Amino acid sequence: MDKDKSSGEFTRSVMSDIAQKSGVSVTTVSRVLHGNKHVSFATRDKVMKHVNTLGYVHQRNTHKITRRIGISVPFFNTYFGDIMEGAYEAVQGRGAQFIPVRTMNDYATEVSQMQQLLQQNISGMLFLLPQQPAADLLSLKEQQGIPFVVADPFILVPDEIPTIMVENISASMLGMEHLLSLGHRRISMITGPAHWAVTINRVAGYYAALAAAGVPIDPDLICEGRWTAESGEEICHYLLSLPEPPTAIFACNDAMAIGAMHNIHRQGLKIPEDISVIGFDDASEKLPYLIPPLTTIHHPLKEIGRLSIDVLYRLMQQQPLDATHIKLSTRLIIRESTGPCKSL
Helix, strand or coil, rough: CCCCCCCCCCCCHHHHHHHHHCCCCHHHHHHHHCCCCCCHHHHHHHHHHHHHCCCCCCCCCECCCCEEEEECCCCHHHHHHHHHHHHHHHCCCCCCEEEECCCCCCCHHHHHHHHHHHHCCCEEEEEECCCCCCHHEEEEEEHHHHCEEEECCCCCCCCCCEEECHHHHHHHHHHHHHHHCCCHHHHHEEEECCHHHHHHHHHHHHHHHHCCCCCCCCCHHHEECCCHHHHHHHHHHHHHHCCCCCCCCECCCCHHHHHHHHHHHHHCCCHHHHHHHEEEEEECCCHCCCCCEEEECCCCCCHHHHHHHHHHHHCCCCCCCCCEEEEECEEEEEECCCCCCCCC
8 A cells, every 4th residue: 555646645554664664653653744743853853764765755635745844953852852843833834844864963974964965855954053164054055056044053154144043142131130130249151162152142241241230250250061961060069169159150051050050959058049040041841840940041942943944935935035144032031040149
C-alpha cells in the first residue's frame, strides 16, 4: 500500500512503516504529520527524517507542500525548541516542509549540513545562532541565491543579511534597573563568552544602567560564563568568596542563574534575603517552580521563530523588506528570587 494519491494523506501501512523505522507509535507519527504541537521537537525531527528518507511527501488536506525550508539548529533544547515551535506555527497552512539539521554549535558540521541541504532543492533557510562568519553567509546569499534569515546571530552581521533578535542592550538595562530600584549597588553580571554579540550588548546595558545610577563599575563583579549551569555555579562560588561579595547577581541566561542559585543554597545563604538573582530568557516552564521562583527577562523566542518565517517567505516571494535587522522588545518577569538589598 502507498500514499493515497487523491487525498494526499498517508495510509496506515505507510505510517506503520515510518513508525517502525522511527521507533515511535503510529499515533505519534500521525500527530507529527498533522502538526500536533504536543509532540517534542526531537521526536518530530526523528519522524520527519524518516519521512524524507523514504521519499514521502505529506499533503495535508488541500495544502500541497510547495517549498522545502532548511533549518540549521545548534542543539535540540528548550531554548531552540521554543524558536522552532514558533516557526512551525508560522508555516502552518503555507504548504512548506521543514528539514531541520543539528550542528552541535560546530562550524565544520554546520557547513557540511548546509551543503547537504543545498542538494535537496530547498527554497530557503533559517539559521539559528549560526557559527559561520559574515563572509560565508554573504557568499551563500550571492553565489547560491538561497533566501535565508538568521535568528539570534552569534556575531554582528552586515545589513544585507536579515536578522531577528531582541534588543539586548535595553533588555539588560531592564533587569539592572529592577535590581537598582531594590537598593542593590554591588551587582555582579555573569556574562556569556566575551566574543559573542549578545554578550557585548548585554554588558553594554549593564554599564549603561550603572552609569545612569551613578554607581561605579567594579571589574571583579563581571565574570565570563559558558551559558551552562556549571559555569554559573563556579562563578557564583568565586563571587561569594570576595572580601565584599555582591548583593545581587544578573546572569545572562537562566541556566547560569540556576547554577548560581544552587551554589548560594549550598553555602547556606537565602535567596533573596541574602542575595538576589535574576536570569535571562524565561524559556523553561519550570522556572516558576524553582525555590524560589526565578525573576528573569522574557525572551520572545516563539515570536522570533514566527517572525523569521514571515520574513523568509517575503524573501522567497521576492518581496521587499521594511527592515533587515529586526529587534524585538523584552519584558521583566518578577518572581521571588529578587528582593530589597539586605543592607537597607
